[in-house]
Amino acid sequence: MAFLEIQGLQKIFRGAGSRPDTVVFEDVNFQIEKGEFVCVIGHSGCGKTTVLNALAGLEAPSGGVIIMDGREVSGPSLDRGVVFQNHALMPWLSVMSNVAFGVRSRWPQWSREKVRAHCREFIAMVGLAGAEDRKPSELSGGMKQRVGIARAFAIQPKMLLLDEPFGALDALTRGTIQDELVKIVRATQQTVFMITHDVDEAILLADRIVLMSNGPRAVIAEIVENTMSRDRSRHTMHHDPQYYRIRNHLIDFLVERSRTYQDPEQSAGHDPKHPPVVRPGIDATDAGAPAALAGEDGEDGDAMQAAVKVVNLR
Numbered sequence: 139m140a141f142l143e144i145q146g147l148q149k150i151f152r153g154a155g156s157r158p159d160t161v162v163f164e165d166v167n168f169q170i171e172k173g174e175f176v177c178v179i180g181h182s183g184c185g186k187t188t189v190l191n192a193l194a195g196l197e198a199p200s201g202g203v204i205i206m207d208g209r210e211v212s213g214p215s216l217d218r219g220v221v222f223q224n225h226a227l228m229p230w231l232s233v234m235s236n237v238a239f240g241v242r243s244r245w246p247q248w249s250r251e252k253v254r255a256h257c258r259e260f261i262a263m264v265g266l267a268g269a270e271d272r273k274p275s276e277l278s279g280g281m282k283q284r285v286g287i288a289r290a291f292a293i294q295p296k297m298l299l300l301d302e303p304f305g306a307l308d309a310l311t312r313g314t315i316q317d318e319l320v321k322i323v324r325a326t327q328q329t330v331f332m333i334t335h336d337v338d339e340a341i342l343l344a345d346r347i348v349l350m351s352n353g354p355r356a357v358i359a360e361i362v363e364n365t366m367s368r369d370r371s372r373h374t375m376h377h378d379p380q381y382y383r384i385r386n387h388l389i390d391f392l393v394e395r396s397r398t399y400q401d402p403e404q405s406a407g408h409d410p411k412h413p414p415v416v417r418p419g420i421d422a423t424d425a426g427a428p429a430a431l432a433g434e435d436g437e438d439g440d441a442m443q444a445a446v447k448v449v450n451l452r
Contacts, residue, residue: 140169147202163356177340180350219290225282234270280311300332351399365419380419387418
């Protein structure tokens with residue numbers, strides 16, 4: 139059995155009075171291995187956040203089961219750390235106290251000195267050493283989000299759940315925190331489930347990318363394996379020819395194919411219990427080609443990068 143098993147998950151909102159029920163998603167099935175980073179992408183309304191809330195134990199599914207580390211998820215637990223879209227900090231507490239709140243809940247027997255030393259380690263890990271005594275009102279948006287990440291990591295959960303945590307940040311801050319998250323996850327071997335609308339973010343961070351069809355009655359349409367090297371970075375991954383194949387595949391799904399699963403004729407062959415696993419980065423004709431795009435004179439393919447059209451999916 140995988141570290142996390144989602145089997146037949148369903149969420150239905152019951153209609154009031156004569157209004158019909160709304161089936162947000164049904165028969166959602168996938169697995170996550172220990173130490174794996176999985177991103178989920180899909181249009182608004184497909185139930186991404188509802189799935190994450192079910193994993194966190196914050197929302198009961200209408201059907202199906204979630205099993206993590208051999209035990210059924212039936213409610214909130216410190217085994218699962220959550221970072222929300224907003225920072226969710228307590229405004230009257232300092233950075234240190236916000237992080238310590240979770241740590242004391244996890245290890246109530248620890249002394250004050252041990253709690254503070256543990257918190258300092260994770261505050262420094264997200265680049266906020268020296269800001270321990272500041273209140274949230276004294277921090278930028280990016281710094282607040284780092285505190286939320288530090289708090290989640292500090293309780294050392296078995297799994298980290300991220301609900302589009304960088305969506306409200308500017309591009310430069312977002313890139314900086316992405317880089318820090320990559321370093322922390324690699325150092326801790328943390329298991330991560332993350333919601334994002336950003337295709338490039340998913341390609342940078344994820345080992346696998348789960349694609350959800352449009353709602354209502356959303357399903358897991360495909361699971362995309364990221365075949366690029368795990369040591370990729372924001373600054374270099376566009377030199378890998380696999381990057382464009384994966385990116386084009388994801389955008390094609392979001393723009394065109396995500397809506398076809400609501401058509402019984404077009405989705406007749408889809409088995410939601412066994413969604414197809416695809417590897418669009420691998421091209422059988424040049425699978426042995428070097429990872430970097432290079433011409434005879436050593437050019438690295440910047441012209442191709444410039445030619446790629448950026449699609450805004452938000």
